[in-house]
Amino acid sequence: MGYRFFEFEVARTRRVSPSVQRVTFRGAAPGGLAEFASGGRDQRFKLFFPQPGQDLANVPVEAGENWYARWRAMDPSVRALMRTYTVREQRRELGEVDVDFAVHLSPGPAAAWALHCLAGDRITALGPSEADNAGIDFRPPPETDWILLAGDESALPAVAGILEWISPATPVRAWIEVAHCDGVQALHTWADAEITWLVRGRGPSLTHAVSGARLPDGTPYAWIGGEAGEVRRLRRHLVGAAPDARAFDRKRVTFTGYWRRGATEEELLAELYAGSAAAQSARA
Ligand SMILES: Cc1cc2nc3c(=O)[nH]c(=O)nc-3n(C[C@H](O)[C@H](O)[C@H](O)COP(=O)(O)OP(=O)(O)OC[C@H]3O[C@@H](n4cnc5c(N)ncnc54)[C@H](O)[C@@H]3O)c2cc1C
Known part of the structure; x- marks a missing residue:
């Protein structure tokens, strides 16, 4: 373990x-x-x-x-x-x-x-206590041509760690939302990364920014973290089948609600737990 x-x-x-x-x-x-x-x-x-x-x-x-x-x-x-x-x-x-x-x-x-x-x-x-452990979710499947990253300040440490880890020259498009203009950080990466910083309340949200962007060709892998509602909206845009959605393969999108507006982490966990218990009893 x-x-x-x-x-x-x-x-x-x-x-x-x-x-x-x-x-x-x-x-x-x-x-x-x-x-x-x-x-x-x-x-x-x-x-x-x-x-x-x-x-x-x-x-x-x-x-x-x-x-x-x-x-x-x-x-x-x-x-x-x-x-x-x-x-x-x-x-x-x-x-x-x-x-x-x-x-x-x-x-x-x-x-x-x-x-x-x-x-x-x-x-x-x-x-x-082992570097290969279950607490790492960023796992691009084989044959990934390019990587999409999106997150807010709570996910910025993860985005920074991912950018440092990705192989040199891998094409990456990243969107990071921060609360202030001076929340922008210098991030180290060897990837071929295009990073877009967004300031909350002063322009597009993560979902709007990604939905308005021209994305690279090829097979993507996406990683999204941040406020749970925003993560859900962005995931829906990526995997949805609507004409303006991206129709990404669901298995190629890793998404995690890091926090929820108006809810403590106990409340967020209780919801997730109730959801997975309900899903299990529906399957049983
Ligand atoms: C896998 C994972 C990794 C995470 N890594 C980080 C990390 O490295 N750094 C980090 O800062 N957070 C990270 N988070 C998010 C962090 O766990 C939550 O923000 C947590 O709720 C903070 O606990 P708290 O005791 O400050 O607030 P809580 O008691 O949980 O919540 C109190 C109030 O604060 C609000 N709130 C909580 N977080 C935020 C936020 N980021 N912005 C605005 N309002 C908020 C809640 O909606 C609630 O109203 C991570 C979460 C997950 C699931």
């Missing part, structure tokens, strides 16, 4: 842009982060926050294959608040991991913690 708990300690923080706070972690326990093994791309992992009034995050004793079922089985009023994040960069030689937190107007426990944490603060994480 390749996942285990780690004790992270804040090494330092930096405001990368008005709406992105970078927290650099090192390992709090002896051995540091030597066993943390990001596979790059959109490598996701979990952070656990204590409930108000608790000193420590209450997590299952062991990670193991069924950690999620065990965490769900815990009393919601005492179990840790769990949030999903992306490894922006791991520097193994320094034992450091960067995580970029989008900070916004209605911060929940994660964004608020990132804004106020100080060097030396500790937090529990569940992360990969």
